[in-house]
Amino acid sequence: MGKQGTRRNKSKPRAKQRRQLPSLPTSVHDLPDELLDRVLLGLGSPLDLIRAAATCRRWRRAIADESFLGRSHDLHGAPRxxxxxxxxxxxxxxxxxxxxxxxxxxxxxxxxxxxxxxxxxxxxxxxxxxxxxxxxxxxxxxxxxxxxxxxxxxxxxxxxxxxxxxxxxxxxxxxxxxxxxxxxxxxxxxxxxxxxxxxxxxxxxxxxxxxxxxxxxxxxxxxxxxxxxxxxxxxxxxxxxxxxxxxxxxxxxxxxxxxxxxxxxxxxxxxxxxxxGTYRRTSFRVIGGAVAGEDGVRVVRVHGEDLEVFGQLPDSGEWVMEKSVGLRDAMARLPGWDWDCQFRCFPVRIVTAGNTFVVLTPAEKTWLFSLELETMEVEQEHERNRxxxxxxxxxxxxxxxxxxxxxxxxxxxxxxxxxxxxxxxxxxxxxxxxxxxxxxxxxxxxxxxxxxxxxxxxx
Amino acid sequence: MEVDKGKGEAEETRKVAEADRDTVTLKSSDGKLFEVSKEAAARLSTVLAGMIAGGSIDDNGTDLKQIGSEALENVVDYCNKHANSIPSAALISSSISFNTAPFKEPEEWERKFVDRLSHDALFDLVEAANFLGMERLLDVTCHKISEMMKGKSPDQIREVFNIKNDYTKEELEEIRQELAWAFYDD
Structure with a gap:
């Protein structure tokens, strides 16, 4: 029964007790190599790794090790x-x-x-x-x-x-x-x-x-x-x-x-x-797949007043239209859109295209806006629109x-x-x-x- | 001896009762006893799982000579908290598939759990987790330590971890020259 008592008295202060056990590690120096590796593997950025490697010889050896760098790359991928x-x-x-x-x-x-x-x-x-x-x-x-x-x-x-x-x-x-x-x-x-x-x-x-x-x-x-x-x-x-x-x-x-x-x-x-079509860069671009890391190929193009995204069916490889949006309506939703020139500003041109977005401008004046391909929403706030x-x-x-x-x-x-x-x-x-x-x-x-x-x- | 044996039998019956209650008793290097759910211990620690399966759990307190009472208390605390938060743990692990995080990101409670630890306690806990084969706890604690290094200059890291600078001045200069861009704001 006394045992129960002993077991329950967790709240007793025991701050001094570990000091009586000098064999216990208290700092990063005492970590065995595999634990040090594990800690250093948590540093994903090359910047942090280089700085950590400048602290002491042991860390530098651990970080400069090729297999360590390989594992770090496997864990974190290429630097962001x-x-x-x-x-x-x-x-x-x-x-x-x-x-x-x-x-x-x-x-x-x-x-x-x-x-x-x-x-x-x-x-x-x-x-x-x-x-x-x-x-x-x-x-x-x-x-x-x-x-x-x-x-x-x-x-x-x-x-x-x-x-x-x-x-x-x-x-x-x-x-x-x-x-x-x-x-x-x-x-x-x-x-x-x-x-x-x-x-x-x-x-x-x-x-x-x-x-x-x-x-x-x-x-x-x-x-x-x-x-x-x-x-x-x-x-x-x-x-x-x-x-x-x-x-x-x-x-x-x-x-x-x-x-x-x-x-x-x-x-x-x-x-x-x-x-x-004519495949001009102002109206036609080949981009990557929607999912990062996959090798898919998609096509985005401006066709008349529409922006269309084409993709391949995974099994047959057949090209189908994935999405389409009417640019006239989409642009009208943008704040600051100049209603006066809306009718003479078509066709819209592609300025640049990434896997997830397209930056567009009306042909007659430079007025950049971009379209998120995931949601097909237009926006103008992103840095890329400048x-x-x-x-x-x-x-x-x-x-x-x-x-x-x-x-x-x-x-x-x-x-x-x-x-x-x-x-x-x-x-x-x-x-x-x-x-x-x-x-x-x-x-x-x-x-x-x-x-x-x-x-x-x-x- | 007879008495002892009788005592042993009594222990045996009590052990059965304890098995029903699903707990194991752990004994730290300085003799403190801690009780932890058997299910959580077996799930979180490969060493304890092996002991439980092999029947080498001593009811008087399984001796863990390498672990101090403070660290063991944290281990037990962690096990108990983990047992209470399984649903969200499952949720986190399902989100890992598209999250390229190096470790499974610590949950909120795990973060709080390691945040409140002192520097020494944290390193003791790493050692204890390593000894007990508790992968998840090791991930969480090591993650905390690497978080403490991130965004710091070499000097700051040395200060935080009390590391002795064993480079000469010339070597340090060479190191800084080699990859000067990494030290541009020091």
């Missing part, structure tokens, strides 16, 4: 997007980051290098109405982002060139670590129109850092000797979007050109008649490179050396035959250009 870059923001026409902090500034990038030794032809298209639009933003423009990296075009200041007639040089940079790598365009292809340039995974173990990337640029070669009516011209090929490891271009004759990013093979896709152009997400680098004060033999250096030997820049030259088959491609990688034009990389 820290901010978005938007075009047209800062005074000197450098692209700027709108919603992230100081480490994402791009001011460290040098001005484009002098081009004295390389004759540069300039194309003017006086008849082209596009020229006036291009003029302001040609110098340096973000064209892709991947993880913590950005891909920028690098042009001399105020050179008026048609994007589709002149292939630019590139800069790949990592804003947070202020590292960059310049890539000169292949000279022998520089008069071919470029269909697009993309940052790809370098295929190494380096995660999304400067030691692990590939740049792919796609040029279009119009087959002049065999030109026939019906061969698409470069300006009738429109980049429609990227999703699930594939790049999609719409050709105005109604077919889609698809490039598989892993195999670098082209294929041709024909949408059902109800979805066909910038004319695509936004590029940027994340913190992964994995954190912890070399200082970590002894792990020569493995790391060896891995890095192997990485540098990989081709970093792949050029695809697409030739289109009159019959419309787009499979004759030529792949040239970095080594070829490094020999052809010494110093193809600068930094």
């Amino acid at each position: 997007v820290a901010g978005h870059y938007y075009p047209h923001l800062c005074p000197r026409r450098r692209p700027a980051v709108a919603d992230a902090g100081r480490p994402f500034s791009l001011v460290f990038l040098p001005v484009p290098p002098a081009e004295a030794d390389r004759p540069r032809r300039t194309y003017y298209y006086y008849s082209s109405p596009r020229r006036s639009r291009i003029r302001h933003n040609r110098c340096r423009e973000i064209i892709d982002s991947r993880g913590s990296l950005l891909l920028l075009t690098n042009e001399p200041w105020r050179e008026h060139i048609d994007r589709r007639r002149w292939s630019p040089d590139f800069i790949v940079c990592e804003p947070v670590s202020q590292r960059y790598q310049g890539i000169l365009r292949p000279v022998d292809l520089s008069d071919l129109p470029m269909l697009g340039a993309f940052l790809l995974d370098g295929g190494g173990r380096g995660g999304n850092t400067m030691s692990n990337f590939r740049v792919l640029s796609v040029f279009y070669e119009h087959d002049r000797p065999r030109y026939q009516f019906g061969t698409p011209r470069a300006r009738s090929i429109h980049l429609a979007g990227r999703s699930g490891g594939r790049v999609y271009w719409g050709i105005e004759d109604g077919t889609m050109l698809v490039l598989d990013e892993s195999t670098l093979r082209f294929s041709v896709l024909t949408f059902p008649a109800q979805m066909q 910038h004319v152009g695509t936004s590029y997400p940027c994340a913190l680098p992964w994995p954190p490179v912890l070399r200082a004060c970590v002894h792990r033999g020569c493995n790391a250096a060896g891995a890095d050396g192997a990485m540098l030997r990989r081709p970093r820049y792949t050029v695809l030259r697409l030739r289109c035959c009159p019959a419309g088959c787009c499979d004759r491609t030529q792949s040239v990688n970095l080594e070829v250009y490094a020999r052809a034009a010494a110093g193809a990389f600068w930094s």
